[in-house]
Amino acid sequence: MLESLETAMFYCLVIACTVCMLLYWVRLGSKKEFVGRLATFFTIIAVIVNTVAIILRMVTSGHPPLSNGYEFLLTFCLGIMAVYLYAEFRYKLRSLGAFVMPIPFFLLMFIIMTMGPEERIAQAVPPALKSQWLTFHVVTAMFAYGAFAVSFGLGLMYLLKLSKEDNGYTSSPQGIVSRFPALEVLDALAYKVVGFAFPLLTLCIITGAIWADYAWGTYWSWDPKETWSLITWIIYAGYLHARLMYGWRGKRAAWMAVFGFAAVLFTFFGVNYFLPGLHSYAQ
């Protein structure tokens, strides 16, 4: 019964996510605020059903949703949408939805296209995964990755607006980018979001190290997942340093935000699927 309800919630999530993504795109083109409000409404629905799906999974499996790739991806989607919604309300930035919401949409499509029902069912967790540290590890990863997705969206918006302005579309009040905030605001927001996410990513790596020390007796083993999370961390550390010390703002900072999120995706997907190691259970 609960399993069926969870499956229903998953498909409701797919529908809500698809609809809100399309509505954000329509709003970008039509500039109708009603469409924007509808998009936000569907995003809230998506967050609610995603949360319910995760809670149902936790109830049926009896453990946090961390035992396989499907559960991790659901958690990742929730992190992205939750951080996005916060950014939309906090900074009144609805245009961002058109750039961020495709990410959870593609993650859900990835689940549908690559994971069969047997891969989506709740599985028994090995003893090593029965740790509260793992819960902290994944929760911090969820919000950090979610915030990096938002900074990626802001980076894309910056680059798009910049390219239009470079092409002489500055004065066009009808252009898609006309409702984007000023370049300076987009740049500062991206920095703020990375500044919010970076300590969380650090906490994620540290809680992972503490957990690994309890479980395997080694806090750092240069496992591919650990190493790639360190590489992602270094990329964002480079972003922050280059910005502060060498004035890498604007275009270069936007590209780094995009590049950094590519590293996040590789750490999340690439390592799980191409570079096996201690985290291979996450497949």
Add this chain to the structure above:
Amino acid sequence: MVESSKGLIDRLWSTFSSMKLGLALLGIIAFVAGIGTIIPQSEQDPEKAKAVGQLWQTMGFTHLYNTVGFRLLLGFLCINLIVCTIQRLRGIYHRTFNLTPPLSLARVPQKNRMELQGELEPLREAIQEVVKQKGYRFTHIGQTDSWSFIAVKHRLGNWGSLITHLSFVVLVIGALLGSVLGFKGYLMEGAGSTIPIQAIQLSKGAVSETFSVRINSAEDRMLPNGERDNWYTNLSILENGQEVARKTLSVNHPFVYEGITFYQASFSKGAHFSVDMNGQIIPVVLQDQGQSYFQAPGTDLYLVTTIDPSSSAQKPDVLYQVYQGNGADPIQSGKLTSLQTVDVQGKYKLTLDGLVGFSGLQVKKDPGVAVIWLGCAMLIGGLLLAFYWQPVVLSGIFQAENGRQGTLTVGALSGKVTVSTREALEQFVNSVTKLLR
């Protein structure tokens, strides 16, 4: 000579105090670390690492993270961080504890400035009220025609970046302590076995301790729903044959004795036998699948056993094989049921007592772990200070124009985000203006 060595030190100092060098080192470390995730590493996958070409192995590509080159990179990064820290210490101290009100208009931050017109006394009172409300630390100088102030909030945030950078040095020291003074090993023993700590298989370091470890019980516990609960090992520490500590450990719940930590790493099955050699009974515990053997004292007979997979799970049988010397083929083999006894080559009698669990324990001594956790705490504390506790500095100067009337110029000097700085300044000026109305 003295001058040239001074010049060299200056050049080295200047090189290592460069942020560019730090960033370049970070980039190279990331690149090299990335290569290590593509080429199999001997620590994680020894079999695949051995299959990599000999030239690559010789060049260190299969143990990248332990190469001198990689350690040198980390060492250079540490030096860079220490030099940068020393260089920035004074400025940070000054920004935290020695900020003084501006003595001239030129000392008020110019990027973010706002002006307020009015009489000095009400302006001063309003500003003092607002800084108090908003939790700023406040200092002012001057009285009548000239007055200036400085208000600081979250001043400890200045230390965030420095603490973060220093934490790396602490982390590297912790890792060094662990690798120089610690050891890492493994033991796989059946319930009822005792092993001296110095006899475990070591992968790193050396053991100086002399106690023994007895596995009292090893259990693969399942939940009612059929899922694995955990592997449990009840373990005793023996000093001179006397039990001095006893604990049940499981995965994620290690046991620490005198700085040595025992981690439940794996579990295997085996069987417990009694060997009767001319009336002397020797208890023997052998791991399943022939992963351990028994050599009867004074013979060249080797016994290995396997739990019969075709027998019942409740009362399993054990298949045994006896080898002689270096012979590849067994000279005796057969099946034993519970409590059954067989004669082995007329040398001894073997009785199957029952099945036992075998516990695989990771054993580690790492005096650097506490330092590592200190480094982690510094790292996260520093980042929280740097990003969630950013200092805000507001300063202003009042310049009288017509008697008591004048202009108060207020500026904000804030860390990293100009938009937030502007917001902080605007909020401050708005609050003052409201109070003045």
